[in-house]
Structures are given as C-alpha cells and as structure tokens.
Amino acid sequence: MTERRALVVEVDAATQLGLLGFLRARGFQCVAASSADEAQDALKDNSFSFTLVDLSGNGGDVTELMECLKLRGRNSGPIIAVSNRHDDGFAAVPIEAEAMLHKPLSLDELQQAIDKVVRPQAEALGPAPEQLGGRIRREMELWCSPKMLEARQIIREAARVDVTVLVTGETGTGKELVARAIHHFSSRRAGPFVKVNCAAMPRELLESELFGYERGAFTGAHKLKIGKFEAAHRGTIFLDEIGDLHPALQAKLLHVLQDGEFSRIGAKSTLSVDVRVLAATNQDLEKAVAEGRFSEDNYFLERYAKLYGRDGFTVPLSVMERLTRHRYPGNVRELENLIKRMIVLDDPFLARIPLPHVGSNCGQSLSSASSPEASLATLEPSLKDIGRRASQVAEREAIAKALEQTGWNRVRAARVLRISYRALLYKIKQAGLDAERLSARSAS
Secondary structure: OOOOEEEEEOOOHHHHHHHHHHHHOOOOEEEEEOOHHHHHHHHHHOOOOEEEEEOOOOHHHHHHHHHHHHHOHHHHOOEEEEEEOOOOHHHHOOOOOOEEEEEOOOHHHHHHHHHHHHHHHHHHOOOOHHHHHHHHHHHHOOOOOHHHHHHHHHHHHHHHOOOOEEEEOOOOOOHHHHHHHHHHOOOOOOOOEEEEEOOOOOHHHHHHHHHOEOOOOOOOOOOOEOOHHHHOOOEEEEEEOHHHOOHHHHHHHHHHHHHOEEOOEOOOOOEEOOEEEEEEEOOOHHHHHHOOOOOOOOHHHHHHHHHOOOOOOOOOHHHHHHHHHOOOOOHHHHHHHHHHHHHHOOOOOOOOOOOOOOOOOOOOOHHHHOOHHHHHHHHOOOHHHHHHHHHHHHHHHHHHHHHHHOOOOHHHHHHHHOOOHHHHHHHHHHHOHHHHHHHHHHHO
16 A cells, blocks of 8 residues: 555544645545444545544544454554543543544644654555565566576466465575565555564464454453454465464464464454465474474374364374375275374374284285185275265265355355364365365466
C-alpha cells in the first residue's frame, strides 16, 4: 500500500468536515464514518495508513468500535484516539490505541501523532514496493555467472506459482533477498511482505507473535494482539531460521499451510487468511527430521501417542531406518498395528516386538512354495484384497467430492466426511489427491 489513506470516525458533522480538510491538505485520501457500523463497512474493502477515532462522540459504541478496529487491525492501521480531557472515556476501553489525544484537539498535536505512528510503521514495513523492486532488479543484474543465472530463473519460476518455498543456504548467502525477490515477482507484490525470525524469541513469545492472542488469554494479555499471519493477509510471510521452530509450533504451522486457518491464543474460533509462506534456514532439515528435531508429520505416531497417553513418544533413527526398509506385506494396516504395539508397550527400540524379515521362507517347504495353489494365490487377489481395493476407490471418490465441494478447505471437508482433520490429511496423501491437484494446477 503506497497511497496515504486515513479513516476518520467522527459523529459531529462539523468536526468531521474540519478533520477531513486538514488531512486531505496533507496528502491523505480520506474515508469518513459516523458509527461503528460504517467504520466496519469501510474496513471490509479498504486498508488505511491510520484511523482517527473520536471516543467521546460515539456514545455506548466505544468498546464495540475499538474491538472492531483492532479485529480489523491489518486494515485499520495504527489508531489515534481522541477523548474529553475531563472524562477519559478511553479508560473504560479494554484495548489501547497507538496514540491518545484530548479535546480541545490541537491540530499541531494531531500532526505530531500522525508523524509518530504512521512514519515508523512505513519504515518497519521497509521500502515501498516500487523502490524495493528497483533495488532487487539492480542486485539481480549482477548475477552473471552460470549458477547465478540459473538461480534467477528458479526465482522467477517459483514466483509464478503460489506455493510454499523453502530457501536453504549458509548464513550471509542472501536467503532473504531471494525471498523478497520471489514476493516481488509474484502476483502478491502489492501486498505486505512480513518477516519473522523464528530463532529470535522463545516458543511462547513466537507463538503469540505469529498467531496473536485474545484479550485475557493469559496473564498480561490486556489487549487483543494481531499476529504476523493476519498482518500478512493477501501478501507473503517470510519465516527466517525455520529450522529453529519448536515442534509444537510446527504442527500449528502445518494447519495454516494446509487450510489457511488458525486460532489466536485463547480464541474459540478460527480465522482465515490468504498468505503465501516463504521460509529459510541454514540447517540441513532432512538431517533435522532424521534426528527428530524437525517434524515430518508421522500420522500414526502422533495419533496413537496422544490416544494412549504417551505424548512425546519418538522412534530412534536406527529403528526408523528399519521401519522404512520393511516392505509391509499387510500394507498400511500392518504399519498401523506395529506402531500401536510400539506405543502401547513403550518399545521404541523394537526390543519386544520382532520385525519380520521380508522375503524369508524359513518356515515354508520348497514343495508348498511351488504348488499350483501357491502360484495361483500369488497371481489372483483374495476376496479380502478385492473388497479392500473397492473400498479404497469409493473412499477416494468421496474425499475428492468433499474437497471439491468445500473448495479444498480440509477442515470443512473433514466435518462433511465426519472424520478427524489429521485422518483426512493422511487419506488425502495416501490417495495421491494432493499430487493430482498440484499437477492440474501446473497444467493450467
């Protein structure tokens, strides 16, 4: 947002007219509102550099109005509030504004408040898109070696498709520049680019920074806080040093990536955002996954560890390698039952649960292995196999239909199908529906 826009919430017509004239003379495009309802309507389709609101002139709507402005925080911009000096109506309002002025209103004080809350915000957001775009282009013109020319091409290709991107490389190699370039060349270039350093704060603070919190969610939460994901609505969020993200936050991030939905801390409802996620790390995430420091979304482990009260149950790397080498003649059901037994018996090293050696015919004679009945059994599927395959086909069709009806909103689709959200994620992956959708998008 490069244009300067202001929302003025003022009941008194004469005062409103004077404020509009003052702001327009200083280059602001203004929208006027005389009530909380009008302000909410203005915020639905517009974003503002700041909002000026007269608390004393809005009667009993003060709390409702301030709640509305903060809930639409990504659109309202910082709030400059005005109240009567002798009757501090703002004291009853549970949410703070970025600046507080008293009547009679001094236009000099108003200008100082605007300079204080609007200019720092613009500086925090970085250069204007056209300025940043020019700088990015100039820097990329210096990339002349074959490898860097290839990198330029990859950036432009990644920018064209609205998918999550992970940028890897050592510290100082320009990962943030790559992320900003992807944003600049994408269809979201007019939206915000919000950077979050995942290594800069502890888990609890990072969760509130990413997702925000409701007033009263915990001790010290005196006002509603808008998280970075809300601030990045219709733009891009850049998660730097994502390798340091706490496992508990990884699960919540996965939910946002899958459905664009999350909940503020202490909230009872979910919020929807349209955000593209770019991430960067100087770590080897594949190694981190293998070491258990970064989640690879193991469905059965998470599901049954929670069900059987063994939170934190993990499988050692050596055992994981054995599990991945096993061919599982019983398919997914065998894997599921094996994980169940490991968790119930608290046996992560398979000390009490023997993993059969696939392909071994130690208990089978040569004659029985080569008999006609045995040969037929290997060629023709059993009745149970036929039934299972038919069930899988029907299940896949039902899931695909529910996803299509809900616009691929997995939370809603899970409700329609009356299964858990994580069960749906697993079934989508098992049926290959994600890959099919990505292929269709690429073709279009």
